[in-house]
Amino acid sequence: MTKKVLFVCLGNICRSPSAEAVFKGIVRKKGLAGGFEIDSAGTLGWHAGEPADPRMQSHAIKRGYKLTSLSRQFNPDTDFDYFDYIIGMDDSNISNLRSMARTKDDLGKIYKMTDFSREFTFDEIPDPYYGGDAGFELVLDLLEDACEGLLETIRADL
Numbered sequence: 538m539t540k541k542v543l544f545v546c547l548g549n550i551c552r553s554p555s556a557e558a559v560f561k562g563i564v565r566k567k568g569l570a571g572g573f574e575i576d577s578a579g580t581l582g583w584h585a586g587e588p589a590d591p592r593m594q595s596h597a598i599k600r601g602y603k604l605t606s607l608s609r610q611f612n613p614d615t616d617f618d619y620f621d622y623i624i625g626m627d628d629s630n631i632s633n634l635r636s637m638a639r640t641k642d643d644l645g646k647i648y649k650m651t652d653f654s655r656e657f658t659f660d661e662i663p664d665p666y667y668g669g670d671a672g673f674e675l676v677l678d679l680l681e682d683a684c685e686g687l688l689e690t691i692r693a694d695l
């Protein structure tokens with residue numbers, strides 16, 4: 538069965554589109570792309586329809602990740618039903634997602650990205666939006682680490 542994974546941040550222009558691209562890259566490299574549907578969304582609608590932040594795009598492309606998705610707002614009425622794993626980037630995303638959950642099943646699909654970290658000990662993917670280059674690099678470092686752990690977890694659940 539296809540596993541459906543949705544990455545969620547605030548604006549869906551920095552962290553979650555990067556998580557989407559990093560995770561897609563990992564599953565593709567391992568020949569597992571056919572087993573996954575991977576998407577991203579934001580709890581905020583402000584940037585709906587926009588491409589990823591150009592700063593995030595330029596840091597990502599240096600590591601071979603092309604950010605192609607357009608921002609969209611998380612939709613509790615469809616996304617909780619459709620996706621198996623709904624993965625927030627920070628505590629604020631998690632509390633927003635939890636407040637939108639309609640059922641216990643919905644709550645059970647919510648995870649935090651850093652729960653899958655293997656090497657890093659951060660407990661959130663920090664919002665890079667108002668900071669400088671180092672924040673965008675840190676996002677990618679944390680996501681590369683946690684996406685490997687996420688794939689291991691999903692494969693163990695199968």
Ligand code: 4NP
Nearest residue numbers: 546547548549550551552666
């Ligand atoms: P993201 O970053 O949640 O990683 O996409 C942000 C993007 C936009 C804003 C905040 C964070 N904003 O306030 O517009």
